[in-house]
Amino acid sequence: MTETVSVFKQGEKAAMISAFILLAVTVLKGAISLVSGSVALQADSVHSFADIFSSIAVWAGLRIVQKKPNERFTYGYYKAETLALLIVAITVAVSGILILTEAIGKLFQPGAVQFPSLVLMAAGLSGIASFFLGRYKTRIGKSIGSQSLVGEGQHSLVDVYTSLLVFAGVSFSALGYPTAEVLAGILIGLYIIKVGLWFGKDAILVLMDACLSPERAREIKEIAEGVQGVIGVHDIRLRKSGPVIFGEMHVELLEGLPLDKVHAISDEVEKKVRQRFKDIESITIHAEPAHKEKFKVAIPVTEDRGLESNASIHFAEALFFVFVEMESGRIENVYVKPNRATQLSRKKGIEAARFLVDEKTDILLVGSVGEGPFHMLRDNMVQMYVMPERVEIKEAIRLLNENGLERVTAPLKESETDHV
Numbered sequence: 001m002t003e004t005v006s007v008f009k010q011g012e013k014a015a016m017i018s019a020f021i022l023l024a025v026t027v028l029k030g031a032i033s034l035v036s037g038s039v040a041l042q043a044d045s046v047h048s049f050a051d052i053f054s055s056i057a058v059w060a061g062l063r064i065v066q067k068k069p070n071e072r073f074t075y076g077y078y079k080a081e082t083l084a085l086l087i088v089a090i091t092v093a094v095s096g097i098l099i100l101t102e103a104i105g106k107l108f109q110p111g112a113v114q115f116p117s118l119v120l121m122a123a124g125l126s127g128i129a130s131f132f133l134g135r136y137k138t139r140i141g142k143s144i145g146s147q148s149l150v151g152e153g154q155h156s157l158v159d160v161y162t163s164l165l166v167f168a169g170v171s172f173s174a175l176g177y178p179t180a181e182v183l184a185g186i187l188i189g190l191y192i193i194k195v196g197l198w199f200g201k202d203a204i205l206v207l208m209d210a211c212l213s214p215e216r217a218r219e220i221k222e223i224a225e226g227v228q229g230v231i232g233v234h235d236i237r238l239r240k241s242g243p244v245i246f247g248e249m250h251v252e253l254l255e256g257l258p259l260d261k262v263h264a265i266s267d268e269v270e271k272k273v274r275q276r277f278k279d280i281e282s283i284t285i286h287a288e289p290a291h292k293e294k295f296k297v298a299i300p301v302t303e304d305r306g307l308e309s310n311a312s313i314h315f316a317e318a319l320f321f322v323f324v325e326m327e328s329g330r331i332e333n334v335y336v337k338p339n340r341a342t343q344l345s346r347k348k349g350i351e352a353a354r355f356l357v358d359e360k361t362d363i364l365l366v367g368s369v370g371e372g373p374f375h376m377l378r379d380n381m382v383q384m385y386v387m388p389e390r391v392e393i394k395e396a397i398r399l400l401n402e403n404g405l406e407r408v409t410a411p412l413k414e415s416e417t418d419h420v
Contacts, residue, residue, distance in 0.1 A: 009066070011149045014140040015059035018133050018152065022052045025129050032122045036114045038173075040166040041122060043099035043185040047162060047192055048126070051155065057087040058152050065242055078242030078281075079207065085151050086203035092155060093196025100189030103182055116174040120167055127163030130156045145244065145279045151199050158195055162188045209239040216277065223272050224251055229265040229381045231290045244281040247273075252290030254362075254381055258409075261378070262287050295362035297324040297400065299393055304336045307393050313367020316341055316348035322393060323359060329401050349373035356382060365396050366408065374411040384408035 026048040033042040061084025069076040138153030140146075169184025211217065217236045224233045232252035239246055251269060253262060266285040274280050300318030301309035312318040318339050325333040337359070341352035353373035356364060357380045364377060365387040377384060385405035387396055399405050 010140055011144050011146045012059055012062045012066075014137050014149060015055050015062060015152070018137055018156070019052055019055035019059065021129060021133060022048055022055060025126050026052060029122050029126055032115075032118055036116070036119045038119045038166070038170060039103055039182050040169040040184040040188065041119050043103055043188050044123070044126065044159075044162055044166050046099055046102075047095050047159070047188065049095070051092075051159070053091050054088040054152060054155065057084045057091070058146075058149055060084060061242075062146060062149070075241060075246065076281075078244050081146060081242035082203050082206045082240075085199060086207070088151060088155070089196050089198075089200030089203055091196075092199060093193055096189050096192030096194075096196055098189075099192060100186060103185030103189055116170050119170045123163045123166040123170065127160050127167070130159035130163060134158075134160065146242075151202070155195060155199070158191070162191065206240045206242075211238055213238070219276070220247070220249065220273055220283075223276060224249065224269045227265060227269050227272060229253055229257070229261070230269065231292055235286075241281070245277070245279055246281055247283040248286065249283065250286045250288060253287050254383065255289040255291060257289075257381070258378070261381075292362065294325075294327045296360060297326060297363045297365065297397065298322070298356050298359065298361040299324070299365045299387070299396060300339070301336070301393070304338075306334050306336060307331075309336070309393060311365070311387060311391060311393055311396060313387060313389055315364075315366045315369045315373065316352045318342075318352075321356070321359075323361070324393070324397060326397075326401075331397065347372075350376065353377050353382075363400070365400065365405070366412070368412045369408065370413060371411040374408070386412070 026045055029041055029045040029048060032038075033045050058081075061081040064077050064080035067073075067077045134153050134156030136153070137149055137156060141149030141151075141153050165184040165188050169180050169182075172180030217238055220236055220238075221233045224230055230251050230253065234250050234252075236249045237247060249269075251266065253265060257265075266287050269285055270283055273283055299309075299322045300312040300315055301320050301322050302312045302318065303309050304320050306322065307324075309320070309322055316339075319342060320336050320338055322334065322336050324331055339352055340355050341348040341350075344351055349370040350372050353376040356377065361382050364382055364384045366384055367387050367389065369377070369384065374384070385400060385407055387405070388399075391399075396405075
């Protein structure tokens with residue numbers, strides 16, 4: 001939270017600097033518009049006056065955001081920043097309506113602009129100030145994830161175009177076309193109303209918890225599915241709260257995983273998602289068991305005869321492993337591979353476990369398994385079931401499909417050949 005507060009103080013500072021600079025520019029433009037009688041500059045002055053309140057609203061929002069969560073506001077005060085954006089939107093839209101009303105009133109009675117060079121100077125100075133303020137606020141807003149400050153920055157960049165309209169209108173008025181200056185005021189008013197509605201739409205969508213980025217939800221799904229042990233992901237929900245995002249998602253894990261492994265997988269999903277998206281304040285992971293339709297079963301055997309092979313209860317010393325690929329309870333494919341652990345003189349169990357992990361085994365039927373291999377297999381989400389002695393492979397598969405085998409939840413040390 002301390003780091004978050006420090007980040008928002010940057011935005012608070014940017015909003016306050018903007019308010020002071022805008023105040024100076026507004027006073028200058030207002031005074032010159034009264035002396036010159038320029039409708040366009042007067043409209044721009046009203047607009048800049050509204051911008052001051054917008055900057056103050058953003059400053060207030062960013063200041064409130066820094067308050068810590070409490071019993072009443074358990075998710076913090078982040079949406080205060082979105083309320084600030086809504087105030088900005090309303091202020092901008094109202095100022096646009098006032099400008100438009102004033103300009104239309106003078107459309108049929110345009111007057112000559114006095115001291116045009118002074119008006120042009122004010123418009124040019126306003127445009128330069130708006131340009132640098134816009135870039136400054138947009139940069140700070142993006143760096144801290146402040147939607148309202150980014151909106152303020154974009155608004156200031158729009159003000160550059162309003163200053164250009166004032167400049168063009170006054171220039172044409174000085175050349176003998178006074179209506180051009182009034183038309184510039186009307187265009188400024190219409191454009192400002194559009195900007196206000198645009199900001200208002202964004203603020204309302206956030207306050208209504210709308211998902212503003214379906215692409216992000218899809219990317220989060222891909223990240224979660226890439227975590228070992230996750231079978232499926234669904235019901236991803238994201239909601240923006242001011243400059244941060246809260247989320248929740250359901251992840252499907254293998255049935256029968258121990259609780260500590262479920263927590264470890266959930267933590268890994270959260271870690272990877274938050275590493276990718278720094279503005280996610282928290283994401284709640286709902287873990288639920290899922291039945292895997294396609295899986296691969298490994299069975300240690302003494303000979304290479306496919307499903308006709310004799311099963312071996314000695315995990316590390318078995319000469320071969322039969323791999324049975326299953327889908328919806330049916331055998332889809334069978335293949336046999338030599339147990340590479342038999343080539344070693346020690347730590348055969350560990351090497352046999354590593355071999356099964358490399359083969360992407362989902363289920364192991366076994367009579368004995370040492371502590372080291374047991375933990376390696378469990379950590380790699382290989383489920384283990386106790387295989388009865390002197391059972392045919394087809395019978396073992398049938399018992400597995402009918403949930404007739406006992407799950408291995410601890411090392412089985414039936415034989416010293418499995419010790420590592």
